[in-house]
Amino acid sequence: MTDIKRRSPMVFPQEAKQVEKQGHWAVVMEYASEGEGPWIIDLSHRPRWDLQDSDLSRFKPFEIDIPGKPGQCRLENNVLANRMNRTQVSLWQLTGDRLETPEDTAFTSTMDVTVCLAILGQAVFSIAEKLSSLDFRDPALSTPRLFQGPFAHVPCQMVIAGQPDGMPGMLLTCSRGYARDMVAAILHAGHEFKLQPAGQLAFDKWVAGLA
Amino acid sequence: MALTLTCPVCGKRNGYEFRYGGEDKGPKPDDFGSSPETWCDYVHMNRCVAGIQKEWWCHRDGCGVWFTTHRDTLKNLEME
């Protein structure tokens, strides 16, 4: 009998301390030595959707009011809704039990389209500054905030969240095929700040702190 | 130079995030299919304006939108 597994395109060599089976995913909840951050966390197993329609006002996905302007984000019911443009919003379920894809055809599951990861910690801006020219620290913008643009030369969606003085973070998605090189670039950039992989527990804790 | 362009969705960005889509020639003219010359005029011929022209751009590395903007080709700067 074949062992039916879903696999993330990212693999960290570090030793896992706690692994949890979530559906067909084996999710690392914690690594043996995670340090104090900054952290890089694989979220590829978290459900994600693209919602596209010429009239988004008729939607309230997962009970969320879709933010009105491109770039604005809203985190409610564990789901982050990121307004991309007039007709499009990306929806990322960050924590909690997996939600099903809504019936309406305007939704497309993007879980396998992209790789999803988080970079958490004070150093996130210093790391980002080495890989992208986007102004993630623009004081005129409130968080959470969506950026669509290049990161390590690859087009990405990035959401900046958290308090700049506390533990700011960046959630990033890009084409799944780039996963390995993207992670390598981020780890290289984060080396001087002691960036290390962490598990989902650290991420859940951070999300809890966002509310 | 460092060209910047203003994406109607994402705002002002580095010009290298965009892809150029040609002079804005408007929709295909009525006589587009009538002769090789009218076809060629629309498809291949350019005015090559040395100055301000209206042109198409796509925010390729960002939100993907196609939009028009005015740019001064003598300065390689988008008009405010």
Added chain:
Amino acid sequence: MSRLQNQPTLRVDTNKPLSFTYKKKTFSGFKGDTVASALFSGGIRIFSRSLKYHRPRGLYSLDGECSNTGMEVNGIPNVNAEKTLLEKGMQVKAQNVKGSPELDAMGFMDSLDRAMPAGFYYRTMHKPARIWPIALQQVRKAAGLGKISPDFRMTGEFDEIFPTTDVCVIGGGPSGMTAAIAAAETGLRVILLEARPWLGGFFDYRQSEFSRDLPHYQRARELEARMQTLPNIRVFTHTAMVGAYSNNLVTAFQIGNEKDPFDERYLEIRAQSMIVATGCIERPLLFENNERPGVMQIACAHRLANTYGILPGKRAVFSVAHDLGIEAALDLFDAGIEIAAVADIRDNPSHAALVSELEQREIPYLKGWVAREALGAPLKSVSLTTLQGTFEKKLECDLLVASAGMTPVTGPLSMAQAELAFDQHTGFFLPKSLPVGVYAAGRLLGLNDSRAIEASGQVAGLSAALNCGKASAQALKDAQEMLAGRPQAERGCNLVMAPVKGRKAFICFDEDTTVKNIKQAIDMGFDATELIKRFTAAGTGPGQSGIPGHNLPLLVAQHHTDHGALTRPTTMRAPLVPTLMATYAGTNHLMSKRTPMHERQKQDGGVMRKIGVWNRARYFSDDFSCRREIENIRNNVGMLDATTLGKFRIFGPDALKALQRVYVGDMAKISPGKIKYSAMCNEDGCIIDDGVVVQRGENDYYFTTSTARAGITVEWIRYHTRYDGWDFNLVNLTDAFGVINLAGPKAREVLSEVIDADISNAAFPFAAYQEFTALDTIPVRIMRLGFVGELSYELHVPGSWMETLWDALSEAGKPFGIANFGLETQNVLRMEKGHLIIGSESEQRTTLHDVGLGGLWDRNKPAVDTVGAVALQQTENQEKRLKLVGFKMKNTRTPPKDGSIVVDDRIRGHVCIARYSHTLQEAVGMALVEDPLHAVGTEISIYEDECQGQLVSATVVPMPFYDPKGERLRS
């Protein structure tokens, strides 16, 4: 060698000696030394030999304006020793010498200058023609300064950052720091760049008074301390600004210190406002032998003593035109140097008090005198003359401090498109108009008064802040008034050259260009400064015009040929400071895509190739003919990882209209469960893509494109509907699905092991599309296609499941001999089947008709509504086009190499692909040949590279070669 210990401005730590090697000897310097200051302190006076004449060259300035101190350090050529901090263990070598810099066997070149006038090489060496090939090799050997080994490998960390800021200040001197503080106090983000390892600019080494009891260097420390209290200022020291681009993009590179995780890092700064506060360097004084070792500029001598604690000579003569020269003379006298005289081109110093200070020390002050010639090598004496050349006197010395005054460092302004114009009063090229968001401050405006310099920084800082929407207009006005209350720009020295002929007066040290050379160029009709620069090479060396930048236009203007010379200083180009390619290259992360099967394909022996953004397996053995892989597909079954295909969802009310626009077929004729094969053309009617479309719901389609088009398809469809305002949605699913091409006569048996459904030929025939659940769990979309000409299934499975499904198929296929196949196998199989790959069997100019796919075009659709259809109409019956044909070789089993050409009396086409087909037992191929050679039965002659005229013959035959009735893929 001992250093002056009691200089409060010292930047070397004499408690930390560092040893290094030069000329196979061990030298010693201190932490804080540059390589040049350490060598100078160790007694070295000649650092290099010049390019053309092999003249000895020494320390002249300390800011890298010329290649005099260009040396090889740790294998890296052309390192500017006067700017490079000394590190322990450095291996330093002299450049462009045969022997040593002191005894250079090529030194005789200096006496041959009459044989080498400006541009001499253009007028010689080609007569007779046969000498040129020999001469040019000599030219090559003589040219070039440094040497690098082809095996050299750079070590160290090279990093980069791309920060955004509100205000970027170039220059950490008094005006730059004041500007940064002023802007930061309004709350803005400020970045300040300083080229030297420390802040302070020309205040840093000066012990003279800024105000009562406050020496200049102390004032600089105060400003620095103030900056440190402002967290919104980021200071980058040892950071050379190298480029300014429009919209205030500033580039620079920083040299790391021992605490930094990088050796050098590239900075690309996006700023709203930019302030240039780069101060001044000195305008070289033109006289005979003006670049002799022992001749140096004011700040060079002054800083050697005050910053590095080194006495630049024993007995000095000064020939200057600026108060800073007198100040330096006083300091050097106090430090222990005998000053034979201070000659001043001016009638009077700006500050009369300086003269009395000279008098107090009994230093002769010669008003209206200038150096005429440096004598002796090493320097033994100097002859001075009055400006008209009427009187002359000779003074013995081992140091000549020579300078024609100041020259502003305008490179950053000029690169930022500021308009500069000559100003008679200061003798400077001053900014006449500045682009939006660009400001200038400090000495480069001609200011000399220390407080005026700071006040101008205040004005610039507030102006820059105002441009960012901060700072009050009133505050700016106050600052402007304060500046107005200080002494304005001073009158500058306007002497271009001492009264000499200029045979050995060097306007450009790097290129050995003399004043006489410039005159020769002018005589030859080179009437524009830029042309003279090109003809004489002046200013094109490693010093980036630092030496000739100001003097050249002045000299040209003096000769009245280019009346515009003074309105146009020569163009400044990036990098303003020579920059290592390693630094520009930075980390250079290589970003490419991998499929979920990447590692597995490699483990299975896949030879990977980069195909566009992806990595794919081309072969699975050393046999590049892939015979076993091929036979396995024809006889058994195999799997190809085809994940890289473009995959898209299009849906919404106008989805069909959009498909109709870009596909040449009639997409309304798609029926559920069926695959529609079609092609996209560009407006030329040339084929750019082919793929399949299926309908999955109402107004909801799933379609594939070639790998090459995957990245551009959404853009393409949106572009070609941009005027329509249609309502449709697109999602790029390329990475979402892994694609497994399961092909071969036993494919069905393998597939049935993982799919619990009726997949018989009747239930799931050729060209059908169906969605299944594999292994009772995995959702999979399956298309029955036949690119390789056998029964085959294209399985589209979500990326995260792919490996599992692949494993299951491998396992299930074992009894059937399942094996991997790669791109080359696919290439041969599809050729046998007569299927084309766009880009292989088509060129940019190849239409749909040309490749024989005209039948895909639906002529009933309105042509203007379909991209490319008008061109398809107009080219349908055109003659003499290159048409795609199949051919078989005559009398040989050896196929011609891909890319061979089809010829008769001229070239008639080319072979796109040709292989020996193991299946067909003969050599076949596809070629693009000119109509009418494309007719079946035509014999064509093929010319291969290196064939020495031996043509091979082939016959045009119908395609496909293999299974022409398509029975196998329908089976």
Added chain:
Amino acid sequence: MFDRHKPLWGKPPALKQSYDAVIIGGGLHGLATAYFLARHQGMQNIAVIEKKYIGFGGAGRNTAIVRANQRTQQNVPLYKEALDLWPVLTKELDYNLMFFNCGNLNLLHSEAAMSAARMNIASAQFQGVESHLIDAKTCKEMMPALNIAEDITYPIFGAMFHPPGGIVRHDAVVWGLAKGAAKYGCHIHQHTEVTGINVENGKIVSVDTDQGKINTPRVLLTAGGYSAALSYHMLGIKLPISVLNIQAMVTQPLKPLLNHVISSGAYHAYANQTLKGEIATGAHMDAWPNYTTQTTAYYIRHQAQAITEMLPCLKGVKFMRHWSGLADMTPDMAPIMDGNHPIEGYYMNCGWGYFGFKSCTATGKYMAQFMATDECPEILKPFHLGRYAEHRLMGETAALVTYSPDN
């Protein structure tokens, strides 16, 4: 021999009221045409009108590479003749153009690229131009600095080696041709701007300049990157041209390191070592119209990355100067040479993109013949403007071009 320095192209002449031909553009193509008209076609009452100074445009901004390994049989003979002309002109002009035929190595980074190159090579050999396909190991032997390891973005599979190509001192060509043209009577008017071209009854009658009107029956528009804008602005004739900014740069001078020109399509980069010892490198273009000659930060970085992957030792070498020029690109990357159509007496020679330097001498020769005889020489016929409307792109590029919105 050097004591007297005479003006190379004579004293600045006064603008005459009429010339037999007026050439707009004092670049290489204009000067070459003028030279061949005056010296070889006997038409000596001619003028070259240049808005800036001669060689201001592409002539002085290219990286001086010459070669004749083009793709199609229409192009190869023209470039071959141009290559053969360098030594001839050096002698004729008595000016050393410093032709260094070091050979060109066009690097190939995939099996497909090797096949594509083989077509160029077979075409070259068939037409008597030397060119060979060589493998990576041979490349490395010929150029020890080359990196043939596999861990780079585009590993090197081999190269198209074209021995007769090389480099020529581009400024010397400008000055030499100006010298030659002036010697045979051509007037070179620098700092003179053409403001209009006048047509009566379908024929060219005169040219307006900011220095006065010139009556003439013949005009050649060969203003490089400015041709298309001038053509539309002054005559209403649109051309299938995109004017792009192309950049190049040099390193500090080094003792001999590279013995051949190298280029790579995949990396968008080429490099050669000038006789002065600088490594000159270039090739990238921003894919949008741009009449500035400003450089970009993006590009110098790209170039450093590309070059140091191929030639890693150059990491230890410094860039010194970065500049740019204009490239007037056509949809098929081949030039437009036409005459008497649609206006009698109106000739055009443009759309050279970044190939204008290599071809200038041969083009000048045949355009001169065209203008002097009113008969289009066979070699130029394939380059007529009408080919675009006729759906007959020339095939100089196999792949889609990036600067066209249509692709």
